[in-house]
Amino acid sequence: MSTSPSDEELAVRARSFGAVAREYDRARPSYPAALVDDVVALLPGRDVVEVGAGTGKATVLFGVRELAMTCVEPDPQMAAVLAENTRLLPDVKVTVSAFEDFQPTQLYDGLLAAQSWHWTSREHRWVKAASMLRAGGLIALFWNRTQSHLTPLAPAIADIYRRYGINVSNELSTDRTPPAWPRDEMEKQPTFADVEVRTYESLHSYSTAAWLAYEASTSNLLILEPAQREAILADTARVIDDTGGMLEVHRRCDLYLARRTDVRV
Secondary structure, eight states: OOOOOHHHHHHHHHSSGGOOOOOOOOSSSSOOOHHHHEEEEOOOOOOOOEEEEETTTHHHHHHTTTEEEEEEEOHHHHHHHHHHHHTTOOTEEEEEEEEGGOOSSSSSEEEEEOOGGGSTTTTTHHHHHHHHHHEEEEEEEEEEEEEETTTTTHHHHHHHHTTTTTOOOOTTTTSOOOTTTTHHHHTTTTTTEEEEEEEEEEEEEEHHHHHHHHHHHHHHHHHOOOOHHHHEEEEEEEHHHHHTTTTEEEEEEEEEEEOOOOOOO
């Protein structure tokens, strides 16, 4: 597998989603209902902040559970779609801000981050998170990851990416168990305890067109020149079409949990 992207590349990729906010909203997968149930059951109260809420793929799932949600999203175009998607949820508020710049006016019972924590500042994220949670508050970070060892066409698709010299999607995982990060960082924080990891598995079927729409919404393709992006998508389409025009994708959603201690920031 390709090496991890640099900080500079991550910064560019983090700013790439707004231009395709509506396509992102249509193409990206949701999250397991069981995960939502588990997180809601673990929350000590209903006041929650969501970091990097995007277009609300996770927000709506939690918002309909009558949580009072403050959704922090740095990209105005993503936040506009998020506001549309949550317009019928009066207890969901959208704030356009980077997580690092957000100035809360209260302490929260929970902090959620769906597919977004890796975009936050390595230097400041844990201190910032701890400063926003009351003692006993829950931090819940989760990611959908394609399980390449269970998805037959994943190696062929990864080969296409490598052939063009780009990093394979961070959502394609060769790990058969949840990655050590961010658990390893969480366990080093005196402000967090009771670290736990849970996993939720699911199976999804994509037509060629649906998979290409998903791929086109990922940051490692969004930052490419159009000609290179279209070439990768065309090669991917041929691989899927040559095997019948359907792609079965096994996903594992990894949930990382911890409790805020009473240690001061």
